Amino acid sequence: MRLRPDPFTLILLAAILAASLWPSEGTTAEWLGRLGSLAVAVLFFIHGAALSRDQIRAGATHWRLHLFIAALTFLFFPLLVLPIDGLAPRWIPKDLALGFLYLGVLPSAVSSSIAFTAMARGNVPAAVCSAAASNVFGMMLTPFLLMLLVSTTGDGGFDTLQALRDIVLQLLLPFALGHGLRHWLGPWLDRHPGFSARYDQGVILLIVYAAFSQSVASGLWQQLPVTAIVLAVALCLLLLVILLALTTWLSRRAGFNRADEIAAVFCGSKKSLASGLPMAKVLFAGHPGFGMIILPIICYNQIQILVGAALARRYVQSSPH
Template sequence: MPIFDTTRFKWPFDGFISSMLGAILLALFIPSVGASHGPLHLDIVTAWGVALVFFLNGALLPTEKLKAGFKNYRLHLLVQSSTYILFPILGLLIGFLLKNWLDTSLVLGIVYLCALSSTVSSSVTMTTIAKGNVTGAIFNATLSTLLGMLLTPLLVSFYASKGAAGSFSFANAIIAIAIQLLLPFIVGHLLRKWLLPFLKKGMKVVNKVDKTVIVLIVFNAFCDSTLSGLWHQQGISLLIQALVVAAILLLLVLTITAKLSRVMGFSLEDEIAAVFCGSKKSVANGVPMAKMLFGSSVPLGPIVLPIMIYHQLQLIICAILARKYAQKVELLNSLEKS
C-alpha cells in the first residue's frame, strides 16, 4: 500500500484562486515579463479589461429584482452600515494600533480592504444555500457595488489625508472611476435589453472574463512589487500578517452582524442576508480599483494581498456557516408545520 494515496488528495483551492497563486509564483520568477511597461503591456491590457468587466456587469444588473427588494430598508441599512461604517472603523483602528508593527503598504491594503464594496455573486450564492432572503441579498450586493464607486475612494482619501497613504487625490480618483468604471457600467446597462439574451447564452465565457482580468492585474502588481525588492525583504512576514488580520476582521464582522440582526428583531431569512452581504468584500471590484486608485505611487502587491486572502477565507468560513443556517431554517420550518 502506498505511503500517500494520491487518489484521496483534493486540491483545496478552486480554479480562480489557483490561477492567482500561479500568477504570484510566476511574478516571483519572471517579474520583467508582467511588469508595467513590460513586453506584455499589462498596464494597458488590464485598463481595457477592467472597462470591459464593468460594461458586462452593467448589462447583467438585475433591475427587476432590485425594485422588488427596495422596501426592506432596515436590512439595507444594516448591510450598508456594516460595509461602509463598521468595516472602515475596524480598518482605521487596525491601522492606528498596528502601524508600528506592519509594513506601511500592508496597512494601506487592510484599510483599502475595509473600504471596498460587498460581493454580488458569493453574497447571493451563500444566502441561497442558507435559505435566506435572496431578493434582499441581490439588492444589497448590487447597491453596495454602486455605492463603492464613490465611497471607496472617499474612505481611502480620508485615510490618506491623515498622511498615511502617500499622495492620493480624491478628485483624480473619482474622474478615473467615472471614466473607466461608471461610464462602461452605465453604457452596458443601457444596452442590457439587447445584450442580455446573448450574455445568458455565454455566461461561462462572461464569468471567465472578469476572473482573467483580475489574474492579469494580480500578475502585473506582483511583478512590479518583485522588481522593487519588496518580497525579497518581507515576503513571508507580509503573508502571515495579512492572513491573521483578515481572519480577525472576518470573524469580528460575522459576529457583529449576526448580533445586530437579532437585536433589531430580524427574521432568520433577513439575518442570513445581513450576515452574508455585510461581511463580504469584493475581490472582483477591489483588485481593478486598486490599480486605478493607487497606480504606481505605492507597491500594489501588499495592497491586493489582504483582499486575496480575505476572499478565500470568506468563501471557506461562510460556506460552513451557510450550511448551518440552512439546517436551522429547515428545523424552524418543520417545527412550524408540526
C-alpha cells in the first residue's frame, strides 16, 4: 500500500522552503502580520456563518460518544504530551517542547475527521457534531488548558491575559458575529462548500510563510538541529499510534458499536491545523520561536492524514458484508 502526501502537504513544504530562502523582513513582515491577523478574524467569521444549528442538533443526542471524544481530545491527549517537556532543552529546544504542549490542547480536525469517518462507514452525524463542537469549545478550552500545562511545566514567555483578550477579540467575536448572520450568509456558503476550505488553506499558507520568515530571521535553523526535527516527527507518529490504540481499546470497553468506534477513532485522535495555526498566531503573537512552536502541529497533521487514509481503508476491508 502506497502512502502519498496530498497536494496541500507539498504546498506547505514549498511555503516553508520559500520562507527559508526568501523570508519577509522589515515593513513587508509588519504588513504580512497585520494581513494575517485580519485573515484569521475573517476565517472565524466564516466558520461562524457556516455552522448549521440543525447539523449540530442531529448528532447532539449521542452524548456518551461526544463526552468520550471530548475526553480524548482535551484530557488524554494533553496528559500524553506533558512528559515531552522533560526532553527540553537537552534533546529538543524549549520552543519545540512548547509546541507539543500546544498540540496537545488543540481541538479535533473537522474536515478530515468527517471525511475519514465517512470513508470507513462510521457514524457521520456523530462525527460532524463532535468535530464541530470540539472546535467551538476549543476556542475557549485551548487557552485555559495551555495555561494549565505551561504552569505545570514552569515554561515562561506566555502572557495569559493578553492571549485571552486576543482570543476574545480576534476569534470569539468574529465567530459569534458570523453565526449571528448565518441566516443571510449560510445559504451561499452551503452552496459553495469549497470556498471555506480554500480560504482555510490560504490562511494557513499565509501564517506558515510569515511564521517561518520571522523564525528564520531569528535563527531558526541554527537553533533547530536535524536530530530535533527527526525526534519531533518520531514523537508525532508515536503520539498518533498511542491515541489510535487507546481510542480503539476504550471504545470497545465502553460498548460502542462499530460505527461509533470509527467516529471516536478519527475524531478523538486528530488535531486541527485549520484552527490550530490561526489560534497560535493569536496566542504566540510576536514570539521569536513561533516557527518552532507550530512545527509539531504541521508534522502531526500530515502524519494523521496519511495514517488516517490507510486506517479508513482497513476498516472498509474488514467490514462485514
